[in-house]
Amino acid sequence: MVRVLKLELRGITKRFGTLLANDHIDVVVEPGQIHCLLGENGAGKSTLMNVLYGLYEPSEGEILIDGTPVSFRGPGDAMEAGIGMVHQHFMLVPVFTVAENVALGAEPTKAAGFLNLDETRRRIKEISDQYGFDVDPDALVEDLPVGVQQRVEIIKALVRNAKVLILDEPTAVLTPQETDELLDIMRQLKSGGTSIVFISHKLREVKAVSDTITVIRRGKVVGTADPAASTTELASMMVGRAVSLTLDKAPAQPKEKTFEVRDLTVIAPNGQHVVDGLSFDISRGEILAVAGVQGNGQTELTEAILGLQDRVHGSILLDGKELLGRSVKEVLNAGVGFVPEDRSVDGLIGTFSIAENLILDRYDQAPFAKGIGMSPAKVLENAKSRIEEFDVRTPSGALAAGTLSGGNQQKVVMARELSRPLRLFIASQPTRGVDVGSIEFLHKRIVAERDQGTPVMIISTELDEVMELADRIAVLYKGKLVGIVPAGTGRDVLGLMMAGIAPEEHTHPAPAGTATAATSDAEGGDHV
Amino acid sequence: MSTTVSSSRSGNPQPESAGKDASAATVSAKPVSWKTPVLLTAFGLIALVFFGLLAPSQTASFGISTGSDFFQLPALEVNAFAGGLVLSILMLGLAAYAVYLKTRDKAAPGWLTVAFIVLFVAAFLIWVVGGARTPSISLAGLIAGSVTLAVPLVFGSLSGVLCERVGVVNIAIEGQLLGGAFTAAIVASITQNPFIGLLAAAVAGAAVSMVLALFSIKYLVNQIIVGVVLNVLVSGVTGFLFSTVMQANKAQFNSPPGLDIIEIPVLSGIPVIGPILFRQSLVGYLMYIAVLVVWVGLFKTRWGLRVRAVGEHPQAADTLGINVNATRFWNVTLGGAVAGIGGSFFTLVAIDSFTKEISGGRGFIALAALIFGRWNPIGAFFAALLFGFADNLQSIVTIIGTPVPSQFMAMLPYLVTVLAVAGLVGKSRGPAASGIPYVKG
Numbered sequence: 001m002v003r004v005l006k007l008e009l010r011g012i013t014k015r016f017g018t019l020l021a022n023d024h025i026d027v028v029v030e031p032g033q034i035h036c037l038l039g040e041n042g043a044g045k046s047t048l049m050n051v052l053y054g055l056y057e058p059s060e061g062e063i064l065i066d067g068t069p070v071s072f073r074g075p076g077d078a079m080e081a082g083i084g085m086v087h088q089h090f091m092l093v094p095v096f097t098v099a100e101n102v103a104l105g106a107e108p109t110k111a112a113g114f115l116n117l118d119e120t121r122r123r124i125k126e127i128s129d130q131y132g133f134d135v136d137p138d139a140l141v142e143d144l145p146v147g148v149q150q151r152v153e154i155i156k157a158l159v160r161n162a163k164v165l166i167l168d169e170p171t172a173v174l175t176p177q178e179t180d181e182l183l184d185i186m187r188q189l190k191s192g193g194t195s196i197v198f199i200s201h202k203l204r205e206v207k208a209v210s211d212t213i214t215v216i217r218r219g220k221v222v223g224t225a226d227p228a229a230s231t232t233e234l235a236s237m238m239v240g241r242a243v244s245l246t247l248d249k250a251p252a253q254p255k256e257k258t259f260e261v262r263d264l265t266v267i268a269p270n271g272q273h274v275v276d277g278l279s280f281d282i283s284r285g286e287i288l289a290v291a292g293v294q295g296n297g298q299t300e301l302t303e304a305i306l307g308l309q310d311r312v313h314g315s316i317l318l319d320g321k322e323l324l325g326r327s328v329k330e331v332l333n334a335g336v337g338f339v340p341e342d343r344s345v346d347g348l349i350g351t352f353s354i355a356e357n358l359i360l361d362r363y364d365q366a367p368f369a370k371g372i373g374m375s376p377a378k379v380l381e382n383a384k385s386r387i388e389e390f391d392v393r394t395p396s397g398a399l400a401a402g403t404l405s406g407g408n409q410q411k412v413v414m415a416r417e418l419s420r421p422l423r424l425f426i427a428s429q430p431t432r433g434v435d436v437g438s439i440e441f442l443h444k445r446i447v448a449e450r451d452q453g454t455p456v457m458i459i460s461t462e463l464d465e466v467m468e469l470a471d472r473i474a475v476l477y478k479g480k481l482v483g484i485v486p487a488g489t490g491r492d493v494l495g496l497m498m499a500g501i502a503p504e505e506h507t508h509p510a511p512a513g514t515a516t517a518a519t520s521d522a523e524g525g526d527h528v
Numbered sequence: 529m530s531t532t533v534s535s536s537r538s539g540n541p542q543p544e545s546a547g548k549d550a551s552a553a554t555v556s557a558k559p560v561s562w563k564t565p566v567l568l569t570a571f572g573l574i575a576l577v578f579f580g581l582l583a584p585s586q587t588a589s590f591g592i593s594t595g596s597d598f599f600q601l602p603a604l605e606v607n608a609f610a611g612g613l614v615l616s617i618l619m620l621g622l623a624a625y626a627v628y629l630k631t632r633d634k635a636a637p638g639w640l641t642v643a644f645i646v647l648f649v650a651a652f653l654i655w656v657v658g659g660a661r662t663p664s665i666s667l668a669g670l671i672a673g674s675v676t677l678a679v680p681l682v683f684g685s686l687s688g689v690l691c692e693r694v695g696v697v698n699i700a701i702e703g704q705l706l707g708g709a710f711t712a713a714i715v716a717s718i719t720q721n722p723f724i725g726l727l728a729a730a731v732a733g734a735a736v737s738m739v740l741a742l743f744s745i746k747y748l749v750n751q752i753i754v755g756v757v758l759n760v761l762v763s764g765v766t767g768f769l770f771s772t773v774m775q776a777n778k779a780q781f782n783s784p785p786g787l788d789i790i791e792i793p794v795l796s797g798i799p800v801i802g803p804i805l806f807r808q809s810l811v812g813y814l815m816y817i818a819v820l821v822v823w824v825g826l827f828k829t830r831w832g833l834r835v836r837a838v839g840e841h842p843q844a845a846d847t848l849g850i851n852v853n854a855t856r857f858w859n860v861t862l863g864g865a866v867a868g869i870g871g872s873f874f875t876l877v878a879i880d881s882f883t884k885e886i887s888g889g890r891g892f893i894a895l896a897a898l899i900f901g902r903w904n905p906i907g908a909f910f911a912a913l914l915f916g917f918a919d920n921l922q923s924i925v926t927i928i929g930t931p932v933p934s935q936f937m938a939m940l941p942y943l944v945t946v947l948a949v950a951g952l953v954g955k956s957r958g959p960a961a962s963g964i965p966y967v968k969g
Contacts, residue, residue: 075846077849091843091844093837093840
């Protein structure tokens with residue numbers, strides 16, 4: 001006897017001060033459906049789900065379950081009503097075991113409040129067997145790979161008899177293969193009678209699994225779409241105007257190799273080799289994209305090149321000169337442009353004006369510096385032309401950079417780094433959290449820089465972006481180079497490489513089951 | 529396809545278990561540090577030279593029984609030179625084993641370090657006593673005295689455990705101890721009832737804690753700053769009331785009736801163990817009970833699971849319907865009550881009146897015990913015991929007269945604290961969210 005549940009959001013409005021995050025949103029989730037909320041970062045999807053899950057109180061509107069209005073004072077009430085949520089950032093206690101995490105908040109107890117974890121273990125085994133999760137109830141969560149942690153989150157919801165499961169950007173942290181597994185799990189859950197609200201901005205996945213798609217833009221529902229709609233249609237609904245999903249990019253014309261990395265090893269404070277014996281080179285006029293699941297040494301690699309890491313061995317040669325052991329300033333002066341992965345932390349000073357942010361790397365050079373003073377007029381002048389060139393949407397360069405949207409902040413960082421002659425350009429996650437419209441623009445600028453003859457290195461965890469931009473693709477796994485493959489290498493091959501399996505290994509006759517790994521590549525063109 | 533990938537991933541999921549996979553091992557296995565083997569060797573050599581080779585060949589005698597035991601054991605007598613030599617050679621043996629393990633890329637196990645410390649302390653004892661004018665001390669008295677001195681430390685560190693496990697750093701232990709001591713003295717004096725004094729001490733400690741909880745949880749003031757300010761505040765208030773009220777009328781306000789030692793028949797007569805476990809004041813017995821209750825509570829009950837979750841990942845707890853800030857508030861309050869009881873030990877058991885700054889910085893030593901004990905009630909208990917031991921040893925050794933200057937011996941408890949907290953027994957990891965206020969959303 002499976003209880004099914006119809007969920008209805010009616011006129012949900014959520015304000016944060018003057019900011020309108022959700023504006024009269026109506027969504028109906030039918031029982032046993034996978035309902036996708038499609039929208040860009042910052043469109044208000046997560047806010048809506050936090051309202052539904054009882055984490056936020058709606059400013060207006062109501063939630064109905066099977067036609068009856070309900071009000072949730074906290075997540076406890078939402079769970080009681082049969083709603084479960086898997087957050088984008090997992091809500092798991094790393095030092096607890098799987099069983100402890102699953103039990104938390106709804107602990108089976110013996111007399112006097114003593115825990116009865118055996119009961120929880122039994123339930124985990126049950127669910128694990130039903131869906132083929134293969135989760136050990138006594139493993140410490142921090143020892144588990146991300147994909148398994150996500151299953152623990154799903155188990156957590158199922159143990160609480162969730163009939164509607166909200167998955168908030170569940171694929172952001174997964175390898176392509178793990179993503180496919182998750183999509184399978186979602187289908188299984190659906191056939192078991194669980195409805196799923198799937199929040200995503202990745203069109204390929206949305207199309208693959210959804211029954212209904214509701215598109216949200218700037219806090220409003222702009223319409224519903226059929227999963228059969230083309231990616232271009234979906235993208236333009238999401239963005240609000242026609243967007244081109246494929247980048248017009250001439251084939252690379254690589255010239256001489258001017259950037260070389262040899263046996264680069266970076267040792268973390270805990271002694272771990274986070275970058276381990278990397279060797280690669282980049283030619284002028286070529287884009288090397290470094291792919292890999294987040295946390296496999298990408299951050300440390302870029303920081304080592306910039307001179308931000310302490311314990312580094314090996315050699316980094318730019319135009320034949322050693323960069324290793326030099327200060328950050330010397331590295332920048334050698335002509336290295338760098339877009340860091342987290343713009344709000346490392347790329348910008350939010351409280352400084354846009355104009356000041358645009359000269360952070362050249363504040364002490366002419367024409368901005370005058371003796372020990374600065375020339376504010378020159379700084380503003382520079383800002384004006386950069387803002388125009390990079391189409392930064394702001395009324396004035398004197399505004400604080402923190403007030404800009406993510407896409408515009410990224411344009412400011414990119415404008416600063418590209419506004420001096422470069423010998424090497426490194427961009428880490430160049431379009432993370434950026435709207436589709438800006439992505440298009442930023443990608444064009446990166447290709448333009450390549451065409452000027454600069455060696456370009458892109459670090460991205462988004463496979464679509466890697467495939468879009470790269471002339472060659474290097475894949476990192478646990479700090480090691482799994483391999484460098486040419487552009488146009490299939491999604492499935494790259495996916496296996498991201499899981500640490502080198503290309504020559506899996507071209508051999510594969511163990512049973514792996515042979516079917518050729519699919520879904522045709523849509524490699526969409527980068528959202 | 530997918531299942532194959534998943535199994536290949538779960539095959540080497542983590543650095544720790546990557547040892548079997550040769551290629552993965554070099555990538556991510558955490559190299560074993562040279563720190564422990566080197567430290568052990570250094571201390572082993574120090575022991576060999578000072579406690580062994582340079583030791584006087586006097587015989588050190590350690591009394592094991594006290595007069596009231598129901599049977600007497602003969603005193604343990606050790607030649608200082610021979611004893612020091614044997615123990616330091618054992619220590620060097622352990623150090624050599626640690627070095628051997630390091631060459632095999634293995635970390636020294638915890639028992640090895642503990643065994644080393646025990647040997648080192650024993651060698652130190654033999655050396656100090658062997659070199660004294662009267663080379664004889666009562667081992668039973670030394671240990672029983674250590675427990676006595678450790679009582680407020682244990683309560684203080686339990687308070688710290690309760691607060692930090694739920695995510696609030698409690699620097700105000702010192703203030704809670706002092707508040708408890710003062711309130712116990714004045715209330716017990718007025719009511720002429722030590723039990724009401726004990727209760728009042730718990731309330732006073734809880735009150736101090738509530739201020740900490742209110743400011744750090746509700747108003748998000750930096751927890752360290754609130755804690756430090758509270759210490760100064762309690763010290764000032766009790767100091768002021770002491771000189772204006774207590775000293776003016778000592779008989780009425782500062783002569784609390786004490787809590788007597790309760791001897792449990794028969795059991796208290798067991799040598800060594802008897803005085804430690806069965807010849808205590810009410811506060812002493814409460815200490816043992818509190819340690820066990822907090823340990824069982826934290827690790828075996830629903831309450832404990834929630835408390836630890838709030839201290840590790842408050843947002844996760846919140847999404848599961850646990851009220852993070854309420855849990856924090858009441859736990860911090862409970863911690864204050866525990867520390868308050870510890871404070872009553874000063875005025876109801878140890879000394880029969882209150883004086884200014886009677887807690888004498890023990891709240892901070894308790895904080896160290898908490899870290900040394902790795903945020904575990906039982907660990908904290910033994911850490912506090914070690915500090916109590918150092919404290920007691922210092923006074924006993926000064927009495928029997930050793931060649932070591934007494935100023936140096938007075939430094940001993942603090943030296944042990946510094947060494948302990950500097951991570952002699954491996955790196956300790958506290959609750960992840962400790963000290964970080966929780967703001968929803």
